[in-house]
Amino acid sequence: MKIVVDAMGTDTHPAPDVEGAVLAARERSTSVILVGAEQHIRSELAKHRTTGLPIDIVNAEDAITMEDKPAVVGKSKPNSSMHIGMQLVRDGQADAFVTMGNTGAVQAVAMLFTLKRIKGVKRPALSAIFRIKDRPIIFLDIGANADSRQEWLEQFAIMGSVYAQNALGLEHPVVGLLSNGEEEGKGTNVIREANELIAQRSMINFFGNVEPKEILDGQVDVVVSDGFTGNILAKTFEASTRYLARMIRDEIQSNPISMVGGVLIRPAMKRVRRKIDTFEVGGAPLLGVNGVVIIGHGSSNSFAVKNAIHQATMAVDGRIVDVIGEKLADLPASSPVTNSVNE
Amino acid sequence: MKIVVDAMGTDTHPAPDVEGAVLAARERSTSVILVGAEQHIRSELAKHRTTGLPIDIVNAEDAITMEDKPAVVGKSKPNSSMHIGMQLVRDGQADAFVTMGNTGAVQAVAMLFTLKRIKGVKRPALSAIFRIKDRPIIFLDIGANADSRQEWLEQFAIMGSVYAQNALGLEHPVVGLLSNGEEEGKGTNVIREANELIAQRSMINFFGNVEPKEILDGQVDVVVSDGFTGNILAKTFEASTRYLARMIRDEIQSNPISMVGGVLIRPAMKRVRRKIDTFEVGGAPLLGVNGVVIIGHGSSNSFAVKNAIHQATMAVDGRIVDVIGEKLADLPASSPVTNSVNE
Numbered sequence: 001m002k003i004v005v006d007a008m009g010t011d012t013h014p015a016p017d018v019e020g021a022v023l024a025a026r027e028r029s030t031s032v033i034l035v036g037a038e039q040h041i042r043s044e045l046a047k048h049r050t051t052g053l054p055i056d057i058v059n060a061e062d063a064i065t066m067e068d069k070p071a072v073v074g075k076s077k078p079n080s081s082m083h084i085g086m087q088l089v090r091d092g093q094a095d096a097f098v099t100m101g102n103t104g105a106v107q108a109v110a111m112l113f114t115l116k117r118i119k120g121v122k123r124p125a126l127s128a129i130f131r132i133k134d135r136p137i138i139f140l141d142i143g144a145n146a147d148s149r150q151e152w153l154e155q156f157a158i159m160g161s162v163y164a165q166n167a168l169g170l171e172h173p174v175v176g177l178l179s180n181g182e183e184e185g186k187g188t189n190v191i192r193e194a195n196e197l198i199a200q201r202s203m204i205n206f207f208g209n210v211e212p213k214e215i216l217d218g219q220v221d222v223v224v225s226d227g228f229t230g231n232i233l234a235k236t237f238e239a240s241t242r243y244l245a246r247m248i249r250d251e252i253q254s255n256p257i258s259m260v261g262g263v264l265i266r267p268a269m270k271r272v273r274r275k276i277d278t279f280e281v282g283g284a285p286l287l288g289v290n291g292v293v294i295i296g297h298g299s300s301n302s303f304a305v306k307n308a309i310h311q312a313t314m315a316v317d318g319r320i321v322d323v324i325g326e327k328l329a330d331l332p333a334s335s336p337v338t339n340s341v342n343e
Numbered sequence: 344m345k346i347v348v349d350a351m352g353t354d355t356h357p358a359p360d361v362e363g364a365v366l367a368a369r370e371r372s373t374s375v376i377l378v379g380a381e382q383h384i385r386s387e388l389a390k391h392r393t394t395g396l397p398i399d400i401v402n403a404e405d406a407i408t409m410e411d412k413p414a415v416v417g418k419s420k421p422n423s424s425m426h427i428g429m430q431l432v433r434d435g436q437a438d439a440f441v442t443m444g445n446t447g448a449v450q451a452v453a454m455l456f457t458l459k460r461i462k463g464v465k466r467p468a469l470s471a472i473f474r475i476k477d478r479p480i481i482f483l484d485i486g487a488n489a490d491s492r493q494e495w496l497e498q499f500a501i502m503g504s505v506y507a508q509n510a511l512g513l514e515h516p517v518v519g520l521l522s523n524g525e526e527e528g529k530g531t532n533v534i535r536e537a538n539e540l541i542a543q544r545s546m547i548n549f550f551g552n553v554e555p556k557e558i559l560d561g562q563v564d565v566v567v568s569d570g571f572t573g574n575i576l577a578k579t580f581e582a583s584t585r586y587l588a589r590m591i592r593d594e595i596q597s598n599p600i601s602m603v604g605g606v607l608i609r610p611a612m613k614r615v616r617r618k619i620d621t622f623e624v625g626g627a628p629l630l631g632v633n634g635v636v637i638i639g640h641g642s643s644n645s646f647a648v649k650n651a652i653h654q655a656t657m658a659v660d661g662r663i664v665d666v667i668g669e670k671l672a673d674l675p676a677s678s679p680v681t682n683s684v685n686e
Contacts, residue, residue, distance in 0.1 A: 143523060146534075178575065179571075180489060180574040180575055187571065188489045191571070212578045212579040212581075212582040213581075216583065216586040228523050229575055231523035232521065232572055232576060233575060233579050235523075235554055239554075239556040240583035241583055241584075241587045242556075244587050244588070248615050252611045254611065255610070257607050261604040262604065263604070264601055264604025264607065265601045267598070268595045268597065268604075272590050272591050272594050
């Protein structure tokens with residue numbers, strides 16, 4: 001197995017990207033191909049002990065930045081590390097592509113210029129993997145499709161379920177549909193119709209609608225959402241925990257006695273921060289494209305890059321692209337849903 | 344000014360509802376009418392010093408519970424405390440209605456059976472008022488309309504702005520539109536078109552799109568959202584802060600040294616809890632109905648009921664129903680928005 005790692009992905013590339021690849025090669029003997037500006041990669045690699053490690057380099061002239069517009073960059077930078085990296089996967093020279101770069105650009109380059117969709121997939125979904133109560137949960141879509149249709153959500157449920165089972169190792173993953181109430185009739189028209197569609201699929205272990213509280217209680221393994229709400233939920237979770245953490249710090253520092261207490265709880269708070277930190281999971285798949293693509297945060301450090309590479313190896317071992325294709329091909333037609341418009 | 348208080352609203356009614364009314368009458372000399380099961384109200388009132396306080400009672404035979412279905416209850420319980428309370432407002436015998444009861448039922452009874460809409464209002468919106476950095480911010484819609492149209496969102500921006508200015512006392516309230524990115528083109532089709540509509544209104548001090556982080560940074564005074572996403576955001580905020588607080592407590596309790604620290608920071612954590620607690624605001628308006636209606640949580644204590652009553656007096660003083668009607672009547676037609684569908 002060979003994993004292509006975008007050396008130009010993180011905000012401070014190529015240092016964390018290259019070091020993450022070195023760590024993966026060293027700790028798990030993962031074969032990696034670093035793609036990007038060759039000279040920079042070489043000088044970065046020179047800072048590490050790499051003798052005997054399975055690391056290759058493929059040069060790419062262009063690099064896509066966080067400021068690049070996804071709609072433009074697919075055409076304007078045909079020799080970017082993303083293009084070349086995903087071409088290696090498309091052409092069978094590598095098994096997966098890992099990047100911490102511009103998420104919109106990864107999608108555009110994957111969908112329109114390199115890997116394209118798995119046959120039968122209507123829309124790919126961007127996912128995130130959170131660790132709740134020491135178990136991974138996969139959440140999709142978190143932003144690829146602001147306006148989602150019910151049939152797309154049904155496919156997200158299938159793809160998320162396949163990923164949870166085959167890459168995350170959960171035996172009968174429980175799938176929840178994000179809504180504003182648990183009752184079946186709750187939600188937008190699209191959500192209510194998606195609920196009916198998903199409920200018909202015996203291959204999905206469907207919990208029904210879920211609310212944020214149940215997600216954080218660890219009641220489901222897969223959360224299906226439209227890309228707009230999913231993106232806002234993920235951002236709200238991050239913003240709220242930061243907001244509360246800041247408030248706690250300010251209140252503790254407002255008084256000398258609680259400041260002493262603050263020192264005593266510092267290790268506990270560090271453990272909390274580590275748990276909250278999305279670095280723990282590192283990267284999550286862009287599901288539905290015809291190849292394994294793992295995307296992480298631009299702010300990732302080398303540890304997060306290493307984890308994203310590990311995520312890629314699990315996805316390849318789980319044959320997720322093939323399994324998604326098979327499941328969608330075998331899918332019987334669904335009964336039409338009652339078109340319940342709420343006015 | 345007379346405020347009708349639903350004595351049958353809270354989960355443990357009528358105790359907190361009646362005590363809240365007593366506190367409002369005592370501390371701010373607010374005239375209140377308690378509506379509900381008269382015998383229960385009288386025996387509850389007997390527990391407090393009420394001599395000379397401006398408290399009246401109006402009997403209502405029925406009470407709406409949290410389990411009652413909003414679609415049914417409007418017709419099946421015509422003598423509920425909600426019906427009778429809002430009829431008093433409609434008929435000019437009182438100025439506002441305050442309830443901690445079933446939110447869906449309040450809306451149904453208000454919209455279909457008693458107050459109805461302000462002329463020109465397309466859809467009423469349910470709001471919540473949060474206190475961020477010691478300033479109130481009003482957030483709407485948080486659940487009345489799961490599927491919202493751009494013209495409704497435009498009206499929510501106007502109603503929220505009027506409320507912030509006239510009831511919350513903010514001079515030039517800044518209005519943000521919840522989206523999954525700050526850039527103008529971000530969001531669902533409905534959000535993008537609402538952005539264009541709101542931007543055309545010179546009466547609105549429009550910030551543009553806002554993300555959760557900016558809301559929690561206190562960058563806007565009014566947050567406009569579709570009811571589905573708004574509801575999920577509010578629930579995510581609550582669930583995330585609880586999740587983090589529980590995690591912090593567990594980590595602190597896992598070690599004897601941090602437990603000592605935990606004792607020392609207890610007063611600081613209490614202050615944090617008080618700030619987070621939505622009790623601080625107590626109640627928020629159902630905007631767009633032809634009368635002041637303030638709704639609070641079923642779990643409210645008497646302090647929260649008192650605050651909701653205070654919220655009602657501010658809304659009455661601010662003439663919000665009249666001002667909303669005037670603003671909508673004066674509204675010039677908006678230019679058609681570019682119908683930008685993203686596929």
